[in-house]
Amino acid sequence: MGSRHQVVQSLETRLAEEAKRLREEAKSLPHGSAREDMIRKARQAETGSHMSQWLRSPWLQPPE
Numbered sequence: 001m002g003s004r005h006q007v008v009q010s011l012e013t014r015l016a017e018e019a020k021r022l023r024e025e026a027k028s029l030p031h032g033s034a035r036e037d038m039i040r041k042a043r044q045a046e047t048g049s050h051m052s053q054w055l056r057s058p059w060l061q062p063p064e
Contacts, residue, residue, distance in 0.1 A: 010052075011048075011052045012050075012052050012053045015045045015046070015048045015049035015052065016045070016049045018042075018045045019042040019043070019046040019049065020042075022038050022045065023038075023039065023042045025038060026038040026039050026042065
């Protein structure tokens with residue numbers, strides 16, 4: 001059995017890539033509820049990416 005190299009991406013990166021993928025996929029859909037749902041999911045992924053980045057930021061310190 002050979003060694004496996006696994007690339008570990010940050011949560012922010014994965015969510016940002018998912019948002020981009022969803023937006024691209026939504027462009028191919030006709031206007032309607034399915035397209036709006038996909039755009040909503042993309043916005044949620046972007047928000048999650050920003051929140052995760054904010055929570056890991058150095059200026060956010062626990063109370064002393």
